[in-house]
Amino acid sequence: MTATATDLPRLIALMTGDDKHQAAAESTVDVLWVLYDRVLDITPENFHDPGRDRFLLSKGHGPMAYYAILAAKGFLDEDELAGWAGARSRLGHHPDRKRAPGVEISSGSLGHGLPLALGTALGLRARGHTSKVVTLVGDAELDEGSNSEAIVVAARLGLGNLTTVVVDNQSSTHGWPGGIARRFEVEGWATRTVSGRDHEALYEAFTTAHPDRPLAVVAVVEPKG
Secondary structure: OOOOHHHHHHHHHOOOOOHHHHHHHHHHHHHHHHHHHHHOOOOOOOOOOOOOOEEEEOOOOOOHHHHHHHHHOOOOOHHHHHHOOOOOOOOOOOOOOOOOOOOOOOOOOOOOHHHHHHHHHHHHHHOOOOOOEEEEEEOHHHHOHHHHHHHHHHHHOOOOOEEEEEEEOOOOOOOOOOOHHHHHHOOOOEEEEEEOOOHHHHHHHHHOOOOOOOEEEEEEOOOOO
């Protein structure tokens, strides 16, 4: 039976023992579903195709929703979820690209996803591919200096195939003057701010054209805690 969005809470519930990062998983689940179900061309069949779309989970410290999506889309067997993070499991508390099917980068150490996505988008453009590259970061993760450098360079290079999703659960310590979207706008990005729970609004934000400019989608969810 084909999984739907209504199956995701059940799939996430199969993974236990990581209460510390439960909020991180719950904050991303709707964004991840819309991306994998309606936006990105990423399947178990084409995952090794050089021209495929790419998704890079920078916010890798709460991967339960990510694993649930991968199971729903056929990259993982549902039976693997219950044993996650065990000694013999391919599914760690941080995703490992060499072990978990469908995982593009090993992540969890914050601040790396956006710079890696920048390099990936550049590499695809150099090879003549028009593939989408999407990375998901948390709002507090933008405090990392490597992200600031990537935000500047991506716009200067006109990387229209790059999208950054910022899941905003108000966990940043200091924030940014004018808000998260403004942080990207001043460097030349196209931006959209929507509810991180509204699937139609997310889909429209991801698919409205933004030629020759990278896109930042700020997905606002409930405040952490």
